[in-house]
Amino acid sequence: MAAKTLRCVVVTPECAVLDETADSIVMPLFDGESGVLPGREPLMGKLRSGELRLTGAKTRSLFVDGGFVQVVRDTVTILTPRALTPSQIDQAAAQKTLEAPSAPGISTAAMEERQASISKASAQLKVARSR
Numbered sequence: 001m002a003a004k005t006l007r008c009v010v011v012t013p014e015c016a017v018l019d020e021t022a023d024s025i026v027m028p029l030f031d032g033e034s035g036v037l038p039g040r041e042p043l044m045g046k047l048r049s050g051e052l053r054l055t056g057a058k059t060r061s062l063f064v065d066g067g068f069v070q071v072v073r074d075t076v077t078i079l080t081p082r083a084l085t086p087s088q089i090d091q092a093a094a095q096k097t098l099e100a101p102s103a104p105g106i107s108t109a110a111m112e113e114r115q116a117s118i119s120k121a122s123a124q125l126k127v128a129r130s131r
């Protein structure tokens with residue numbers, strides 16, 4: 001019989017950021033959000049920057065800056081270069097990124113970089129406001 005909860009472990013190069021149980025987990029995969037419930041078949045995936053949500057007795061959110069996820073035997077392991085709790089997010093800096101004007105005539109590469117920065121800032125603000 002499958003476990004009734006999931007274990008979620010979030011690891012950055014510096015340290016283990018989180019090791020908690022949850023009833024469900026929603027993560028930002030490269031090709032869209034994906035939810036995990038206890039008993040899920042094994043999965044490996046590439047993460048994009050975005051909100052990681054753990055739901056249980058309370059809902060908890062973290063910002064993850066891309067990386068990889070592995071789901072095996074009701075354990076979700078996330079390897080990411082950076083993970084931020086709501087209190088660690090600089091809301092003013094994220095808001096400034098969103099409001100910064102785009103320079104006319106910028107290259108496609110610069111435009112893609114700007115879009116990635118906007119996406120990260122939006123996700124950070126969403127997580128920060130989830131407190």
